[in-house]
Amino acid sequence: MRFQIFALLFLFISCSPNSVQEYQLEGEGIAKAILKRLERVQSISDLEREGPRLKKEFAALVNVMIAAKEYVERCPLEEAAEPPSLEVSNALKREFMRVYQLEGCLELMEALQRESLHKLDLHQKRLEAKKTQTYR
Numbered sequence: 001m002r003f004q005i006f007a008l009l010f011l012f013i014s015c016s017p018n019s020v021q022e023y024q025l026e027g028e029g030i031a032k033a034i035l036k037r038l039e040r041v042q043s044i045s046d047l048e049r050e051g052p053r054l055k056k057e058f059a060a061l062v063n064v065m066i067a068a069k070e071y072v073e074r075c076p077l078e079e080a081a082e083p084p085s086l087e088v089s090n091a092l093k094r095e096f097m098r099v100y101q102l103e104g105c106l107e108l109m110e111a112l113q114r115e116s117l118h119k120l121d122l123h124q125k126r127l128e129a130k131k132t133q134t135y136r
Helices: 003-013 022-040 044-074 089-101 107-136
Strands: none
Touching: 022 089, 044 089, 044 107, 089 107
């Protein structure tokens, strides 16, 4: 039993990113998945169909962002080997803008993103509070 727990723990540790570049690659992969889902959206009914999967992807992206931020806090001297590509980011921005312009999709997209954005905002507020307490 202990061996199974140890093996499972080892698996989780070995699978988690251990550099800024690995976090960037993981985030880019999630962004590409979001992009593919958004490209399928041509109407509000398409967005309703893709909504649950998009919501999961948004949550996964926020989790990677938070984990990357925590990693940088622990290892402040490490930098990415190269700056992240803006290609995926720009394509994602274009798709968001296109979907937002579809009738009824803006409100639904905001609802799909709300929980993830709230989590990201809450994490940022915790970091700021922690920094404030450290400087006192």
